[in-house]
Amino acid sequence: xxxxxxxxxxxxxxxxxxxxxxxxxxxxxxxxxxxxxxxxxxxxxxxxxxxxxxxxxxxxxxxxxxxxxxxxxxxxxxxxxxxxxxxxxxxxxxxxxxxxxxxxxxxxxxxxxxxxxxxxxxxxxxxxxxxxxxxxxxxxxxxxxxxxxxxxxxxxxxxxxxxxxxxxxxxxxxxxxxxxxxxxxxxxxxxxxxxxxxxxxxxxxxxxxxxxxxxxxxxxxxxxxxxxxxxxxxxxxxxxxxxxxxxxxxxxxxxxxxxxxxxxxxxxxxxxxxxxxxxxxxxxxxxxxxxxxxxxxxxxxxxxxxxxxxxxxxxxxxxxxxxxxxxxxxxxxxxx
Amino acid sequence: xxxxxxxxxxxxxxxxxxxxxxxxxxxxxxxxxxxxxxxxxxxxxxxxxxxxxxxxxxxxxxxxxxxxxxxxxxxxxxxxxxxxxxxxxxxxxxxxxxxxxxxxxxxxxxxxxxxxxxxxxxxxxxxxxxxxxxxxxxxxxxxxxxxxxxxxxxxxxxxxxxxxxxxxxxxxxxxxxxxxxxxxxxxxxxxxxxxxxxxxxxxxxxxxxxxxxxxxxxxxxxxxxxxxxxxxxxxxxxxxxxxxxxxxxxxxxxxxxxxxxxxxxxxxxxxxxxxxxxxxxxxxxxxxxxxxxxxxxxxxxxxxxxxxxxxxxxxxxxxxxxxxxxxxxxxxxxxxxxxxxxxxxxxxxxxxxxxxxxxxx
Numbered sequence: 001x002x003x004x005x006x007x008x009x010x011x012x013x014x015x016x017x018x019x020x021x022x023x024x025x026x027x028x029x030x031x032x033x034x035x036x037x038x039x040x041x042x043x044x045x046x047x048x049x050x051x052x053x054x055x056x057x058x059x060x061x062x063x064x065x066x067x068x069x070x071x072x073x074x075x076x077x078x079x080x081x082x083x084x085x086x087x088x089x090x091x092x093x094x095x096x097x098x099x100x101x102x103x104x105x106x107x108x109x110x111x112x113x114x115x116x117x118x119x120x121x122x123x124x125x126x127x128x129x130x131x132x133x134x135x136x137x138x139x140x141x142x143x144x145x146x147x148x149x150x151x152x153x154x155x156x157x158x159x160x161x162x163x164x165x166x167x168x169x170x171x172x173x174x175x176x177x178x179x180x181x182x183x184x185x186x187x188x189x190x191x192x193x194x195x196x197x198x199x200x201x202x203x204x205x206x207x208x209x210x211x212x213x214x215x216x217x218x219x220x221x222x223x224x225x226x227x228x229x230x231x232x233x234x235x236x237x238x239x240x241x242x243x244x245x246x247x248x249x250x251x252x253x254x255x256x257x258x259x260x261x262x263x264x265x266x267x268x269x270x271x272x273x274x275x276x277x278x279x280x281x282x283x284x285x286x287x288x289x290x291x292x293x294x295x296x297x298x299x300x301x302x303x304x305x306x307x308x309x310x311x312x313x314x315x316x317x318x319x320x321x322x323x324x325x326x327x328x329x330x331x332x333x334x335x336x
Numbered sequence: 337x338x339x340x341x342x343x344x345x346x347x348x349x350x351x352x353x354x355x356x357x358x359x360x361x362x363x364x365x366x367x368x369x370x371x372x373x374x375x376x377x378x379x380x381x382x383x384x385x386x387x388x389x390x391x392x393x394x395x396x397x398x399x400x401x402x403x404x405x406x407x408x409x410x411x412x413x414x415x416x417x418x419x420x421x422x423x424x425x426x427x428x429x430x431x432x433x434x435x436x437x438x439x440x441x442x443x444x445x446x447x448x449x450x451x452x453x454x455x456x457x458x459x460x461x462x463x464x465x466x467x468x469x470x471x472x473x474x475x476x477x478x479x480x481x482x483x484x485x486x487x488x489x490x491x492x493x494x495x496x497x498x499x500x501x502x503x504x505x506x507x508x509x510x511x512x513x514x515x516x517x518x519x520x521x522x523x524x525x526x527x528x529x530x531x532x533x534x535x536x537x538x539x540x541x542x543x544x545x546x547x548x549x550x551x552x553x554x555x556x557x558x559x560x561x562x563x564x565x566x567x568x569x570x571x572x573x574x575x576x577x578x579x580x581x582x583x584x585x586x587x588x589x590x591x592x593x594x595x596x597x598x599x600x601x602x603x604x605x606x607x608x609x610x611x612x613x614x615x616x617x618x619x620x621x622x623x624x625x626x627x628x629x630x631x632x633x634x635x636x637x638x639x640x641x642x643x644x645x646x647x648x649x650x651x652x653x654x655x656x657x658x659x660x661x662x663x664x665x666x667x668x669x670x671x672x673x674x675x676x677x678x679x680x681x682x683x684x685x686x687x688x689x690x691x692x693x694x695x696x697x
Contacts, residue, residue, distance in 0.1 A: 085574040091524035099466050099511055099521050129524050192576045213519070220516040230515070331609060331625035331650035331664040331688055336399060336415065336445065336492075336555075 021196035025185045028203055028259045033184075034177060036076040036252070037083075041174035043069035044167040051163035055156035057141045062159075066141060069166065070134050070241065074248040078210030078256070081202055082183070082192075083176035089169045092125075093133045096235055097221060103139060104146075106131025110158060111150035118154075118161035121168055133169075135236065137162045142238040200260070200324045207256050208316060214249045215309040218242070222290040223302055229293040237289035246305070247282045250275060257312075260320065267319045274315050278308040357407040358693050361426045362389035366653050367410050367691040368662055369398025370684035379412045381426060382690070384660050386668035386680025392429045394422065399445030400493075403693040404475065406453045410691075411435070413458075417442040417514045421458065423478060433478040440464055441471070441483075442514055446493045449475060450535070451500035457535075459491040459505065466511045466522070470494070470503065470537070484537025488529045489522070493556040497532070497587075498563050502540065505531045506567060508553040523572055528554040530567060530585060543591055545583075552579055556689075558611045558620065563587065564635075566613060566620045571606030581608040582622050582633060594620075594633050596640040603627045609688055610652040614659055621659055621671075625650045630661060632671070644676050653690035662686035 043065070050065035073093055084090035095103060106128040110118070117123040130136070140146050140159050149155070184202070187193035193202065217235075222242065224230035234242040254275035261268040282305055292298025317326075358364065364381030372378050372391070377398055380391040392412075399415040408426040419442050423433040437443055437460060447458040458471040460483070468486030473479070488507025495504050509528035511521045520526075527550060530543040545552055551573035558566035567583045578601040580593035595601050604627035611622050614632075619641055621632040630644040630652070646669070651662030658672035660679075664687075668680045 081575060085576075088524055095524060097516075097521050099513070102525065216517045217519045217521075220519070221513075224515050331648050331686075336609075336688055 021200045022185070024259060024262050025196065025199055025203075027262070028256065029181045029185050032255055032259055033076070033079060034181060036072070036079070037170075037174040037177050040069065040072040040076055041167075041171045043072045044163075044170040048160075048163040048167040051160045055159045057147060057155075057159070063141060066134075066137060067239070067241070069170075070138075070236070070239075071244075071248060073134060073170070074245050075252045078206050078213075078249065078253055080206065080209065082180045083173045086172075086176065088129060089173055091133075092129050092169050093166060094135060095130045095133050096135050097217060097233070098130060098135065102128065102130035103136055104143075107136060107139060107146060107158070108149065111146075111154060114150065114154050118157045121161075121164055124161045124165050125168070132162060132165050134166065137166065138236055138239050138241075197325050201326060203256065203260055204316075204321065204324050204326060207253055207260065207320075208313065210249060210253045210256075211309055211313050211316065214246055214253070215306050215313070218246050218249070219290075219302055219306045219309070222293050223299060223306070224293075226296075226299065229299055231289070231291050231294050234290040234293075237291075240288040242290045243282065243285055243288050247279065250279050250282060250309075253312075254279070257316065257320070261323075264320070264323055267315075267323070270315050270319060271312065274308070274312040278305065278312060281305045281308050357404070357409075358426070361408045364389045364426075364693060366660065366693065367401045367403055367412075368651055368689065369394065369401065369412065369687040370662075371397070371687075373683045378684075379410065379424065380684070381693075382662075382668065384655055384670065384679070386678075386682065388682055388684075390426060390429060392424050392426070395420075398687055400447075400689040401691045402447040402449055402456060403691055404453050405449055405451065411447055411456060413443050413445045413447060415687075416444045416518075417461065417463075417512065418445070419443065421447065435473060435478060435480075437471070438480060441469065443471075444490070444492050448494050448496050448503070451496065455481075455535070457494060457503060459486065459494050461490070461512065463513045466513070468505075468507055470505065470533070484533070485539075487531030487533055487539050487542060488527070490528075490553070491531075495557045495559045495565070497559070498561055501534055503533050503535065504557060504559070504565050505533065506554045506557050507531055508555050508570075510553055510572070520572065523551065526551060526553070526572065528552060528569075530554055530565070530591070532587065541587060543585055545591065545593075549579055549593075552581075554583075556608070556611050558613050560613045560617050562617075564613075566611050567591075568608035568611035568622045570608060573606075575606065578602040578604070578606065581606070581624070582611065582620065582631070584620070584635065584638075592638060594638050594640075596631060596643065600629075600631070600640065600643050604629060604631070609650040610690070612652045612654050612659060612690075615654045615656055616658075619658075621652060623649045623652045623661060625664065630659075630671070630676075632659070642674050644671065646676065650688045651686050651690040653692050660690060662690060 047065040047069040050062045117127050183191040187199050193199040222234035257271045365384045366382045377394045378391040381389045397415045401410050401412045410424050413421045419437040421435040425432050441460045444459040456473040456475045460469045460471045462469050468491035469483045471483045472481040490508040490510040491505050492508045493506045507529050509526035532541040552569045556568040565585045569581045580595035582594045583591045585591040604624040607626040608622040609625050628647045632642045634641045648664035653660045664685050666683045
C-alpha cells in the first residue's frame with residue numbers, strides 16, 4: 001500500500017485579491033435594489049385598492065394595476081435572497097412553474113368550500129401557497145374556468161384577498177430591505193455576509209440564477225423538445241405576459257450586470273453588448289405568449305433567443321465571476 | 337460498552353472484505369468516477385491506499401456506481417439526468433451491456449444490487465408525472481423487469497437494509513424535468529422523505545422531517561450493519577439559516593438530526609455531498625464540498641467529534657481505520673483518529689462518491 005504520511009494542507013479556497021467593493025455594493029443597493037422593491041410595494045398598494053374599488057375580472061383599472069404590479073415584481077424577481085426568502089414571501093408572490101396544477105386546484109378548493117380565510121389577511125396567508133400571488137390572481141382575472149365557478153360575491157372576495165396578500169408580502173419585503181441594505185453594504189458583525197467578497201458573490205449569484213431561470217425555465221418550459229413543444233407551459237400565458245417577462249428580466253439583469261462590472265469597463269462592455277443582442281432578439285419576436293413555439297419556425301426563433309442568453313451566461317461566468325473570487329470547484333458547484 | 341464496540345468493529349471488518357469475484361481485478365476497495373488528467377471521464381477501482389487498480393472509460397461525466405456483490409461487475413451511472421447506465425466487466429474493462437432508461441424516465445445516478453446479485457434497482461424520474469420510481473432490472477441479462485413508486489419525488493441515493501429484503505430510499509423531494517435542465521420546479525411545496533419499501537414496492541415506512549425543515553432535501557445515505565441509517569441533506573431554504581445536514585434513523589423511530597455549533601455549521605453553505613459510517617461504526621461523517629469541510633460526529637454523543645478543512649472534498653467511504661475520502665482537487669486521503677493524511681494524489685478530479693465493494697452482510 002502506497003501511503004505518503006503527509007498532513008493535508010489547510011488550503012484556503014481561492015480568494016480574490018482584496019478589493020474595495022464598497023462603492024459597487026452601495027450603488028447596487030441604492031440604485032437597483034431599493035428603488036425596485038419600493039416601486040413594487042407602491043404598485044401592489046394600487047393593486048389592492050383597485051381590487052377594492054372594482055373586483056370584476058374585466059375591470060380595466062384592476063387589470064392595469066395587475067399588469068403594473070406584475071411588471072414590477074418581475075423586475076426584482078432575480079433578487080432572491082434575504083427579505084424575499086423570509087416566510088417564503090417570494091414563492092407566495094409567484095408560484096410558478098406549477099407542474100402539477102396546484103394553483104387551479106387551490107382556487108377551486110377555496111371557491112367550492114367558500115373558505116372564510118378570505119376575510120382575514122392572517123388566515124389567508126395560511127392557505128395553500130399555490131392559491132396566492134400573481135399567478136393565482138391571473139387565473140381569477142383571465143381564465144374562463146374561474147369566471148363562473150361558485151358565487152360572484154365569493155369570487156370577488158377571493159380576488160380582493162389575493163390582492164391584499166400580494167400587497168402584504170411586497171410591503172414586508174420592502175420594509176425589511178431597509179435594514180438588509182445595511183447588512184449587504186456593511187458586511188461583518190451581525191451581517192450574514194462576512195466580507196465584501198461574500199456580499200458581491202450574493203449579487204453575482206442573483207445575476208447567474210436570474211439568467212438561468214429566464215433561459216432554462218421561462219423559455220425552456222414552453223419550448224419542450226423539438227417534436228413536442230409545450231406552449232401551454234408558458235409563464236403567465238393567460239394574460240399574454242410570457243415574452244414580456246423575458247424582456248423585463250433581461251432589462252433588470254442587464255442593469256445589475258453593468259453595476260457589478262463597474263470596475264472592469266471591458267467586461268461591462270462585453271456584457272452590455274450581449275444583453276443588447278438578446279433584448280433585440282426578444283423584442284423582434286412578436287409572440288407574447290410563446291404560442292408560436294408550436295411551429296418549427298416559431299420554435300427556432302425562441303431557441304435563438306435562448307442561445308443569446310447562453311452567450312450572456314458564458315461571458316458572466318468566464319469574465320465577471322473570476323474578478324469576484326468565484327472559482328468553479330468540480331464538486332462544490334455540482335449540486336448533486 | 338466494550339462488547340458493543342467489539343461487535344460493531346467485527347461487523348465493519350467483515351464488511352470490508354472484498355468479495356471473491358473482485359479479487360481477479362486486484363481487489364479494489366472502492367469504485368469512483370473521475371475526470372482523468374487526459375480529459376477523459378473514467379470509472380476507477382481504488383484501494384484504500386489510493387492506488388488505482390483499474391480504470392475504464394465512461395462516455396460522459398459519471399456520478400455513482402453499483403458494485404455487483406459477487407462478480408467483478410459494476411454499473412456506472414451518468415450524472416443526472418442521464419438516460420443510460422453502463423454494465424462493465426471490471427476484469428476486462430469492457431462494456432457488457434448498456435441499460436437504457438425507458439421512454440419518459442431518466443436515471444438519478446444511484447442504484448443497488450440485491451443481496452444475491454440477481455436484481456439491480458435504480459432510482460429514476462417519471463418526469464411527466466413528476467414522481468420518483470425505482471426501476472427493476474435483471475442483473476444477468478440486463479432486461480428491465482418493471483418498476484414501482486419510490487414513495488416520493490426526486491429519489492436519489494438508495495441502500496439495501498441488512499435484511500436484504502428492504503430498500504431505504506432518499507426521496508430528495510425536488511422535481512426536475514429534463515426539458516428545463518437542472519431547474520428545481522417545486523421548491524415551495526417540496527417534501528423530502530426517507531422511504532422504506534420492500535422489494536415488491538410496498539411502502540413499509542415513510543419518514544418526514546419537521547415542517548420547518550421541509551426544504552432540507554434528503555439526498556445521500558449510509559448504512560450501518562445493524563440497520564442504523566445515516567442520511568445527508570442539502571438545504572434549499574433561506575440561506576441565512578443553517579439547519580442540520582446529517583440525520584440518523586432507525587426503523588420505527590423518530591429521526592435524530594446532528595448539527596455542529598453555529599460557527600462551524602454556517603460555513604457549510606447548507607450542502608452535504610456524501611455520508612459514511614467509520615469502519616468501527618462508532619462515528620459518522622459528511623463531506624461538504626461547498627464549505628470545504630468534512631464533519632465527523634460521535635454517534636453515541638450525537639456531537640461533532642472533529643471538523644477537517646479539505647478543499648472540494650466529496651467522496652467518502654468507511655476506511656480500515658476510520659474513513660477514506662476523495663477530493664475534486666485530486667486527493668485520495670485517509671482519516672484516522674483526528675488525523676487526515678494524503679494517501680495519494682493521482683491528479684484525477686474525483687466525482688461525488690466512493691462506492692464500497694463488499695458483501696452487504
